[in-house]
Amino acid sequence: MPKLTIDGIQVEVAPNTTILQAAEIVGSEVPRFCYHDRLSIAGNCRMCLVDVEKSPKPVASCAMPVAEGMVVHTKSARANKARAGVMEFLLINHPLDCPICDQGGECDLQDQAMAYGFDRGRFHENKRAVPDKYMGPLVETSMNRCIHCTRCVRFATEIAGVPSLGATGRGEDMEITTYLEQALASELSGNVVDLCPVGALTSKPYAFNARPWELRKTESIDVLDAVGTNVRIDSRGREVMRVLPRINEDINEEWLADKSRHACDGLRYQRLDRPYVRIAGKLQPATWQEAFDAIAGRVMNLNGDKIAAIAGDMADVESMFALKALMTALGSRNLDCRQDGAALDANVRASYIFNTTIAGIEQADALYIIGSNPRKEAPILNARIRKRSLKGNFPISVVGDQADLTYKYTSLGTDVAAFFQTPPAPTQAKNPMVIVGMGALARPDGAAILAAARSFAEAIGAVKDGWNGFNVLHTAAARVGGLDVGLVPGIGGRDTRGILDGASKGEIEVVYLLGADEIDTAKLGKAFVIYQGHHGDRGAHRADIVLPGAAYTEKDGIYVNTEGRVQRANRAVFPPGEAREDWTIIRALSATLNRTLPFDSLAQLRARLVAAHPVFTDLDTVVKAEWKTFGTAGAIAAGPVKSPIDNYYMTDPISRASRTMAQCTEEFVNGKTPAQKTGTHG
């Protein structure tokens, strides 16, 4: 362990630490542009120069490993002068357009120029001009501002696994571009905007919308996939302006998937802002009491067996808990939170969570993916698989579509029945992992597949003391929470398929949809449909009563991610118009139905929730689930397994209402690039 002195402080660090990292340990901040913890070291911006004794020249600290007895000065006059020189060179070609630059106020170059910049320019020649590049509907470019740190190139190549960004030319003619100016086709492309230390790459949908100091920042949880990415919601007034990632090493590191980042404009369109009641075939605006009375008129004297409820993909745990309580009070056992019909067993927690945990992927040494496309279903989790894959010695096998997952894998065919008939023999792997996706479990024979996957995991040694390699990858943020509160059919009750079947046959007369839009609404037949949700999507179109709820940015709610990690989302803005937080709607409805639920505040509800389901006691951690028998052995039908997500950019009511996501669908799914704009557009 080399010992060295930095700014007069002795420190002992691990070998192969760089001077910059060692300086951070002692608390000396070194300015940098190209260096980033999670990317490879480039050493090309030269901003991190420090003074090392006995070295004839200042040293780039990001690329220099520490050595025994080094004496480093990060704040000496020589280091400061060197950095001031670098800064002057960087500013030679950097335009003075901060007042019209979207990075203004959160720009590394701006901040560091305050510390190292010269107060006037000595360069009287023309600045260089670089044509802007097209990078797709999410990333706006202003290439005059680029300082060639190549963070974006390294991110695309290393983390996203989509090597389409590069630097062409050399010297003064060096330009960052995608190959032939194609769109950056990655589900993680938005992160290059965060990485860009200047305003060269900015967010296209957010262009010229707000300044960072005008925004109110709310720490919350993303619900557009089941990863539970930690996000910061930036809002101004009643509007969500943008969503940014927060650092959480256990989940998303510091990345955020494009849908989670850019679908937030969908929160502005197609919103349900008042209750509606269907009168003579048309939805008419109504008051809350009129809507509740209309429901009471249909429900009050109805046998509980004729009532059913389905919860959607973005429901918070509190409202699902309240819904279950209301349905139980009404005598209904027809409940389900699995609107895709996945055969998940709510009795055994280990059967429906990602037991290995996302960070645990890095400890695995073999992976089998069955019926899932993690790149589309959970891009952040896929980035973690890629990270592990790049370290080597990590054979990956896939049963299902042969999609580009950004890492190399062996395809074991698409037929899951054939796979389980002759499963691969156990290998030398110490910590093998199995990921079972909704593509497999949502099939009618899902229960048999679940049982077969459990046997397979046990056979290859994926489940043992200190290691659980059985994982279910969910596609919906509400699923694990719904299973945790037991929003599944009671004894003799109907599941989603049964409810739809019953509704089309007339055996179910009232269906309560809590934000459930991914079901086949044509199968609801003549049933009286109550839709509670925030967007006028499929469910609301079919509904007889519409109760306007709150989207995830508009309520305090608990969500459980695919790992079984309980996290709290916080309200950033208020719901529009007369819309209310979802649990309060169910609570108010219960009073009208004379079955008043026993809680009057969120705190009371949560206290009851924790009492009924102790799993909600621990926030932000994953509690190891007990391994038990689950699944139903049975015949597995031959046939391909297919990921449920065809279009990553439109999977839920928010992203379907988003114009940005519509543009992404056009560009990346339908393959239509808009007419190329010239460098002088806008």
Next chain:
Amino acid sequence: MKRALHPEQPATFSFSTEMKARADRIIAKYPKGRQQSAVIPLLDLAQRQEGWVTKPAIEHIAAILDMASIRVLEVATFYTMFNLSPVGKYNLQVCTSLPCMLRGSEEVLRACKDRLGIGLGGTTPDGQFSLHEVECAGACVNAPVIAINDDYYEDVDGAGAWKLIEALKRGDKPTPGPTNGRDASAPIGPPLTLTDLPAPPAVQDFAAAKAAFEKAKAEAAAKAAAPKT
């Protein structure tokens, strides 16, 4: 000059049988998984076959070497000796770096422009000649130099450049190397230094030297032994 792909590109590219064999030999030099090291020689082969590096060639090489097209494009745009647009049969690359400039490369360049009627970066309408200005060609000792395709024509002046072009137009192939009668980089004309053999070193008489030494030693001893007066 900004280096970018030419706006007009052929539809396809593939290596000829001979070039394919050469490419395979080059790739085989590198360990498995490191084939990407062959990207520069393969781009060179493509340029030798087509005269310039085309977009289909870049994509073809990327596919052969299992790398992203942008990585090959980066290399092709970085090295100025890859022609990204079509060049004539004879590509005149006039060095204008400092030593060549001091020895008259401006005159050479002017002669080329006048004789060919094209500017820098241009190609004659018959597709025979292209003219480029290049950075140091690495032959400063024979400055000024014109590289025509792979051959160096050294110690050229304006008239010499004119004659070179005339010869090429006739279809002759002038001999590469110095054009003013020098032998490689030896001086012009007879040698001015080291013209005769140096005188041999004087022969030393070691026996006489030893005798003189012994004599001096004996005298010193006798002087020391003599009684003091």
